[in-house]
Amino acid sequence: MADTHIKQQMVKLIELQKIDSQIFDFNRHLAEKPKEVEALKIQFESKKTKLNQLEESLKKVQLVRRDLEVDMKSKEEQIAKANTQLSLIKTNKEYTAKISEIESMKADKSIIEEKILLSYDDADKIQADINQEKQIVAQEEKKYLDRKKEVEDYIKDVEHKINQLKTNRQLIVPQVDKEILIRYEKILKHKEGIAVVPMKGAVCGGCFMNLQPQRINEIKAAQSLIECDMCSCILYSEENI
Numbered sequence: 001m002a003d004t005h006i007k008q009q010m011v012k013l014i015e016l017q018k019i020d021s022q023i024f025d026f027n028r029h030l031a032e033k034p035k036e037v038e039a040l041k042i043q044f045e046s047k048k049t050k051l052n053q054l055e056e057s058l059k060k061v062q063l064v065r066r067d068l069e070v071d072m073k074s075k076e077e078q079i080a081k082a083n084t085q086l087s088l089i090k091t092n093k094e095y096t097a098k099i100s101e102i103e104s105m106k107a108d109k110s111i112i113e114e115k116i117l118l119s120y121d122d123a124d125k126i127q128a129d130i131n132q133e134k135q136i137v138a139q140e141e142k143k144y145l146d147r148k149k150e151v152e153d154y155i156k157d158v159e160h161k162i163n164q165l166k167t168n169r170q171l172i173v174p175q176v177d178k179e180i181l182i183r184y185e186k187i188l189k190h191k192e193g194i195a196v197v198p199m200k201g202a203v204c205g206g207c208f209m210n211l212q213p214q215r216i217n218e219i220k221a222a223q224s225l226i227e228c229d230m231c232s233c234i235l236y237s238e239e240n241i
């Protein structure tokens with residue numbers, strides 16, 4: 001005959017195990033969530049790479065243009081200066097030489113002007129690409145934030161469920177003998193959430209190793225709590241419950 005007190009304690013341990021398994025599973029899921037959010041963030045940040053590159057090229061085009069504008073101004077000053085010198089020239093030879101010098105400077109100025117105009121075209125093209133890319137990034141950001149919110153809601157929901165389970169657990173704990181509870185919790189911690197398992201035929205329901213006939217008899221007799229020799233889980237016979 002099974003010991004009634006042991007049998008009752010076993011029933012309580014099985015109830016506790018049911019709750020603790022759920023708490024362990026939920027905590028395991030929760031532990032993965034920050035990594036998941038971080039991965040989503042990295043994925044979203046990578047979508048901004050093209051936009052950043054485009055903004056960099058726009059800056060480069062603008063810098064080059066600023067240099068060209070400085071060149072152009074200096075070229076204009078040189079031309080003005082040469083024109084002033086022209087009126088002071090006495091000989092035809094010198095005059096012709098100065099005119100040719102001015103023409104050459106004007107040609108240089110035209111080339112710079114042309115480059116400045118082209119740089120405006122380039123900037124417009126890049127700006128159009130930036131506007132398009134900004135829209136894509138905004139869509140990606142929305143997707144990221146929506147998914148992040150989903151994960152955060154899931155975390156809140158799971159935390160709420162864990163709290164409920166802990167409340168239920170507190171109702172059972174006072175009904176378990178202190179020594180048995182300490183033993184149970186020690187195994188639970190060590191075996192990552194599994195401390196009480198049924199005997200399955202002649203094998204342990206925790207590690208699935210064969211049980212000694214002596215152990216099987218002890219489990220059936222249920223005079224005390226019997227642990228598996230291999231995995232240390234507390235074993236029970238479903239016939240007794």
Ligand SMILES: [Zn+2]
Pocket residue numbers: 204205206207208209228229230231232233
């Ligand atoms: Zn075992």
